[in-house]
């Protein structure tokens with residue numbers, strides 16, 4: 001079955017006469033539990049909740065036929081679960097030196113002090129056997145945020161597994177609709193579902209998926225013991241949003257591609273980064289492992305001032321951080337100071353507006369740069 005059909009039907013309840021087509025969120029702390037608790041499917045809501053189960057099976061359906069998924073309170077909670085379930089004092093993690101900055105901060109502030117060795121490397125070295133020597137976990141992020149660098153997941157997995165190294169992929173920018181890391185051989189697929197997966201800029205959520213039952217059990221234990229759980233309302237909103245993921249991504253990724261192509265024609269723009277452009281250094285790998293190139297387009301204007309003029313003079317682009325929502329947003333990314341990028345670097349997230357309106361607006365905003 002195709003993902004579009006699977007997702008729509010995943011949200012449907014069994015056909016019981018008089019019951020609603022779609023289940024509502026289950027708000028409960030405790031569930032009826034007579035006698036032996038092992039006989040009750042649900043007991044206490046820090047461990048499990050029927051709305052989570054519903055969402056987790058819908059996400060698993062996208063990730064891999066054998067995937068087991070656990071949802072978390074945020075993307076960072078999911079990233080933390082992946083780190084904490086695989087790394088012990090004395091272990092080494094290899095990761096891209098420009099991956100999502102809060103993941104790097106989490107490693108530096110929480111894992112390095114307890115004796116985990118951090119080995120940040122440039123993306124190009126992630127598939128180099130020498131880089132992986134003695135490591136426990138290889139962390140990938142492709143396309144990466146915000147540099148949109150591409151890593152060949154299958155090639156990285158081959159090198160890592162030959163060296164006995166586990167592979168986890170932060171799949172946030174792609175979503176499992178566009179790229180399935182587990183099918184490409186990764187041990188863990190990790191995502192912030194606050195972005196494109198839920199896509200309405202109204203909730204924080206994350207998930208970890210794996211085909212390995214022992215790893216799934218550790219991820220589950222981690223969640224129960226740390227309490228990094230999503231609320232049932234967020235899980236339900238996510239389930240509702242997931243049904244339209246294919247519709248939203250088909251449209252917003254097509255807009256992103258057209259915007260990237262348009263920006264390439266403008267003299268004010270000194271560089272355009274989008275994996276869907278044949279000029280992107282990772283284009284052929286991205287084309288081989290992704291069905292859509294994502295909603296994020298990054299481009300560089302000559303200066304901080306030019307970037308600010310562009311953002312201020314656009315009528316349609318909402319200035320905001322994050323990405324993957326239904327309206328087009330953008331920001332001058334260097335204002336946060338966490339990444340090695342030019343002062344005029346803009347990270348734009350294509351929304352679902354009519355393309356002609358977006359291009360006309362971008363054009364006017366670029367014309368306004370002095």
Ligand SMILES: *Cc1c(COP(=O)(O)O)cnc(C)c1O
Pocket residue numbers: 074075076077079100102103141145170172173191192193194195204205206
């Ligand atoms: C946003 C993001 C995260 C963190 O997710 P939150 O839901 O904000 O906690 C992790 N990885 C990547 C690549 C992200 O873009």
